[in-house]
Amino acid sequence: MQQIIFFFIRNKNFLLFGLLFLISVYLTVQTHSYHNGKYVSSANFLSGNVFSAKSNVTGYFGLEDENKRLTQENIRLRKQLENLKSIANPSTLDSTILPSGYVFRNARIINNTYSKSKNYLTLKKGKKDSIKIDMGVISSQGIIGIVNATSENFSTVQSILNTESQINARLKESNHFGTLTWDTKNPNRVQLIDIPRLAPVTVGDTIITGGKSTIFPEGILIGTIEEFNLDGDANYYDLQIKLFNDMTSLKHVYVIENTNKEEILQLENEVEHAE
Amino acid sequence: MQNNAILINAFRFILLVFLQVLLLNHINFLGYINPYVYILFILLFPLNGNKGLLIFLSFLLGFSIDVFGDSGGVHAAASVFIAYIRPWILKFSFGISYEHNNIKLYKTSLAQQFTYIVMMVFLHHIILFTLEIFNLSHILLIVKSTLFSGIFSIILLMSILILFSRKN
Numbered sequence: 001m002q003q004i005i006f007f008f009i010r011n012k013n014f015l016l017f018g019l020l021f022l023i024s025v026y027l028t029v030q031t032h033s034y035h036n037g038k039y040v041s042s043a044n045f046l047s048g049n050v051f052s053a054k055s056n057v058t059g060y061f062g063l064e065d066e067n068k069r070l071t072q073e074n075i076r077l078r079k080q081l082e083n084l085k086s087i088a089n090p091s092t093l094d095s096t097i098l099p100s101g102y103v104f105r106n107a108r109i110i111n112n113t114y115s116k117s118k119n120y121l122t123l124k125k126g127k128k129d130s131i132k133i134d135m136g137v138i139s140s141q142g143i144i145g146i147v148n149a150t151s152e153n154f155s156t157v158q159s160i161l162n163t164e165s166q167i168n169a170r171l172k173e174s175n176h177f178g179t180l181t182w183d184t185k186n187p188n189r190v191q192l193i194d195i196p197r198l199a200p201v202t203v204g205d206t207i208i209t210g211g212k213s214t215i216f217p218e219g220i221l222i223g224t225i226e227e228f229n230l231d232g233d234a235n236y237y238d239l240q241i242k243l244f245n246d247m248t249s250l251k252h253v254y255v256i257e258n259t260n261k262e263e264i265l266q267l268e269n270e271v272e273h274a275e
Numbered sequence: 276m277q278n279n280a281i282l283i284n285a286f287r288f289i290l291l292v293f294l295q296v297l298l299l300n301h302i303n304f305l306g307y308i309n310p311y312v313y314i315l316f317i318l319l320f321p322l323n324g325n326k327g328l329l330i331f332l333s334f335l336l337g338f339s340i341d342v343f344g345d346s347g348g349v350h351a352a353a354s355v356f357i358a359y360i361r362p363w364i365l366k367f368s369f370g371i372s373y374e375h376n377n378i379k380l381y382k383t384s385l386a387q388q389f390t391y392i393v394m395m396v397f398l399h400h401i402i403l404f405t406l407e408i409f410n411l412s413h414i415l416l417i418v419k420s421t422l423f424s425g426i427f428s429i430i431l432l433m434s435i436l437i438l439f440s441r442k443n
Binding site: 051184 | 306307308330334346347349351355410
């Protein structure tokens with residue numbers, strides 16, 4: 001017994017090191033699996049408040065660019081509105097709100113990383129503002145990521161610049177679907193893989209979200225094709241996509257809630273169990 | 276440790292965490308190069324201080340950086356590792372008798388300080404990036420990040436040591 005105690009006393013530094021190292025590695029592995037839920041995220045009371053205090057100060061520096069972006073978005077939305085008006089009867093448009101199935105909420109980004117291989121953003125809205133895990137996040141110019149942790153007042157978003165992210169996307173022209181991934185090389189360029197070979201692909205074509213998941217509505221802008229190659233077996237294209245968003249300077253975003261999500265998931269579950 | 280030393284180290288801990296998460300994590304030189312200067316706390320921790328305490332404090336230090344950076348436990352793991360390995364690196368850089376001679380870091384020669392910092396920084400960074408990228412097929416990216424971030428950190432750490440050394 002005495003020898004065991006002596007052993008522990010002699011090696012106490014090593015044991016302490018081993019224990020703490022294992023805890024750290026465990027926490028690291030935890031972040032590599034998206035669905036396990038995270039114990040540690042920057043959506044907590046301390047770091048959330050520190051980041052939002054910082055963003056209160058630095059937020060003023062990019063206001064001019066932010067205004068320009070918003071004006072551009074307004075112009076685009078106005079054009080769409082005019083198109084809609086010419087199609088629909090204006091009197092019905094005024095008095096009824098079309099049930100779109102999606103609720104948009106605005107939020108401010110208080111922390112943004114883009115230089116690591118797994119990047120996250122922190123938003124200054126959380127459970128209190130009805131932000132939930134698995135909601136989509138977009139900016140005025142396109143897709144940004146998916147909410148992956150929330151606290152009372154803050155939430156973190158797994159950016160599309162994250163090697164774990166896989167988002168369904170398609171060519172605007174031809175309805176061919178693929179998966180959006182990131183190779184960590186450039187924060188303004190992502191990859192679209194698994195586009196079948198027969199799809200008509202040209203440089204400059206627009207890529208939008210596919211609407212095959214319950215997270216993003218169909219038709220959210222992503223980027224344009226910059227370069228394309230056939231993959232190893234030559235059955236699928238690997239496309240290099242230049243993002244519309246400048247992921248390195250983001251300020252305000254919209255969080256999308258799909259109000260039909262539970263119903264869709266429940267139905268899909270039932271079908272799966274029935275088989 | 277005297278009260279004074281405790282105060283200085285506590286202050287240094289907090290200052291370095293804030294400096295790292297609010298400023299240095301957002302430098303992104305050439306797109307992805309960030310210095311990790313917070314390990315200065317581990318470097319400057321009293322050379323003959325309690326080793327167990329240092330290991331525990333290093334864990335807290337790395338963990339704070341991880342919480343702010345959403346990086347799981349990569350900084351905690353790397354910090355704990357260099358805190359544990361520090362006595363051997365001290366022996367290597369300052370000679371076998373550093374413990375008994377009560378050496379002060381700012382009184383040693385520049386070459387000795389440089390050896391110490393280079394070894395600590397590269398060990399820290401290699402563990403940090405290996406765990407963060409966590410993919411052996413990206414080994415080139417790991418080596419590249421370690422090298423460039425390491426050089427950046429070493430330059431900053433050496434400058435800080437030279438600027439704040441109290442030789443006079």
